[in-house]
Each structure stands twice: as structure tokens, then as C-alpha cells.
Amino acid sequence: MRLARLHGVRDIRLDQEPVPVPGPGQSLVRVTAVGLCGSDLHWYAEAGIGDAVLGRPLVLGHEFAGVIDGGPRDGERVAVDPAMPCERCATCRTGWRNLCPTVRFAGHGDVDGGLREYLPWPTALLVPLPPELSDVDGAVLEPLGVALHAAGLARLRPGMTVAVLGCGPIGLLLIQLARAAGAAAVLGTDPLAHRRAAAERAGADVVWDPAGSPPAAVGEPAVGLARAALGPAATPGVDVAFEVAGTDDAVHAAMVAARPGGKVMLVGIPDADSTTFPASVARRKGLTILLSRRMNDTYPRAIRLAQRGAVDLAAVVSDTYPLTGIDAAFTAAASRTGLKVVVQP
Numbered sequence: 001m002r003l004a005r006l007h008g009v010r011d012i013r014l015d016q017e018p019v020p021v022p023g024p025g026q027s028l029v030r031v032t033a034v035g036l037c038g039s040d041l042h043w044y045a046e047a048g049i050g051d052a053v054l055g056r057p058l059v060l061g062h063e064f065a066g067v068i069d070g071g072p073r074d075g076e077r078v079a080v081d082p083a084m085p086c087e088r089c090a091t092c093r094t095g096w097r098n099l100c101p102t103v104r105f106a107g108h109g110d111v112d113g114g115l116r117e118y119l120p121w122p123t124a125l126l127v128p129l130p131p132e133l134s135d136v137d138g139a140v141l142e143p144l145g146v147a148l149h150a151a152g153l154a155r156l157r158p159g160m161t162v163a164v165l166g167c168g169p170i171g172l173l174l175i176q177l178a179r180a181a182g183a184a185a186v187l188g189t190d191p192l193a194h195r196r197a198a199a200e201r202a203g204a205d206v207v208w209d210p211a212g213s214p215p216a217a218v219g220e221p222a223v224g225l226a227r228a229a230l231g232p233a234a235t236p237g238v239d240v241a242f243e244v245a246g247t248d249d250a251v252h253a254a255m256v257a258a259r260p261g262g263k264v265m266l267v268g269i270p271d272a273d274s275t276t277f278p279a280s281v282a283r284r285k286g287l288t289i290l291l292s293r294r295m296n297d298t299y300p301r302a303i304r305l306a307q308r309g310a311v312d313l314a315a316v317v318s319d320t321y322p323l324t325g326i327d328a329a330f331t332a333a334a335s336r337t338g339l340k341v342v343v344q345p
Contacts, residue, residue, distance in 0.1 A: 065138025158182030166245030
């Protein structure tokens, strides 16, 4: 079978290896669609992410779908849950499987991911895809799950005002979820014009370009925009600000955009594994700062939302490539000239 392994910074190579044999409790999956995520771009550009570094050539890809090959579920189309928590520790037993300290995750550390033609995976983590969803939709269920998890932690409720800072695929899915949750006004910000346009299509009431503004002023328009969207009775700022860019400027902007007593949800992954911001704004406003990691058993809800059209998964996909075009796929994803890039092995 063909597969793509990352050997170092921007060094991803197509190779041939034997088709793997599934072990106990596993099924063989023929991979049909793999989304390239921001975390994959960290691995590609830095040969690591956070405190994890490349220890051996690694197959990336944790947003993927495929078809079960063999066994009692032969031929079934599935989305693949990329996380394998231990299910035994106190964290797992209290329901926080995404925070398991020994979780094994596709395309991370020593666990090869989906950028290959076949892979063995725990059968229990293969989620049936309904006929209404395509294989590419199935790959986008993972970023939708990330957005759903963040929205749940923020406790979105009808009538809230929401800002999304960073309108890549997860930011666009958060805009759609805010709309589905009955948000009174949704604001989006991104320095890229095509992503601001996508934010408008996703349902943002107002979008703006933070480029060229000093960090202290980046979030100020949110106050005026929230008032413009809601009228003069609007609170000074939004109820929840989602930071989905992974930059300190976006974090600071989210804090400026949030109302006193509001929430700031950090979803983006910073390049240098650190986030800094002036404490005065957050302290004086008494903000609640939340951090979100991956997702937690969100596939069933994500599928139901996509099935009934509450979320448009295809709208966040801009480019598809074959596995033989893996270099071009990563170049396109890293250039951010589009939205979600999907590889179809």
C-alpha cells in the first residue's frame, strides 16, 4: 500500500509498505478521505507540536473516514475517532476521555495516522456514516467535534452574542454552531479576505479585518459591532469570544471583545507552545478563560447536526488531492489560500 511519512521539517515522503494486519479488537480500514488540520501543519513545519517532537518517521492525519475491509462489518462506511484513551484512569472514568494522560492519538507521537491507503484501528472507534454524508464529510466530522466540544464548554445558549477570532475551518464551524444554538449576533475576524467571505456565508453578522491594527485595539470593533447588531441596549462586548487562531494577538483581541464577566475560549494552538497576554484587561473584566483540547465523544451529535442540515460540512472544504499529491496538499494547506484541504488516498 502507499502511505506518506513525515521524516523531518517539510520532508514528507510517499512510500510503499505491506498492508497491515488488524490485531484483536481491530478492523482494517481502507482510507477514503483525510483532512489536513492545523496541528498537522505544526508537525509539517516544525517536526513537532507543543512538547511532542518527531521521534521517527510518522504518518500524519487524524481527521479521516474510510470503509471497513473484512470482518463482520465489511463494506461499512465509517468515520474514525482518532483518540484511544486508556478507559481505566480516573480522568477517563469521570468522563474526560479527551484529557486522558496516556491517550494515544492518530498521527501523533508514535501512532501512525490516516495518510495511507489502509490502517488497522479499534473497531469500537469506527463510527457508521449515514448515506447522507459523503466520505469527505466524514473526515470533517472530527473538526466539527472539536468545535462542538469548545461550544459545549462555553455553554452557548440562545440569545448570546459570540465572536470568533480566526475563521479557518474550525472557526467557520463554530460560527455555524453559534447560529444553530440561537446566537443573537455572531462576529468574525480574520486577516484573510477569502476567510472573511466564508465567515459571512457561514452566518456571521459582521466580519472585520484585524490586519494592521495594534494588538490593544484589535478587539475594540467588537464592542461597536455587537451594539450595531443588537441595538443600543447591547452589553459592551460579546458573551463568548472564541480564539481559534493560535496567536497572542488573537487571544488579546478576544479578551478585548468579551464583555465584563464574559468568557474567552482558547481553541487555537500557539506555535511556540506558550500564550501570553496583558493581564489587566482580563482581570478588570473578570473574564472566565477556558481552554479546549480536542473533543470528547462528540461524533453522534456531530452526525445528527450534519444529517439535518444544521451544519454544512462541505462548505469548509476548498481543495482535494490524491495521496500522490501530498506535497502539493501540504503546500496548499500551509499557504492558507483556501479552507480545509482533504487528501483522498
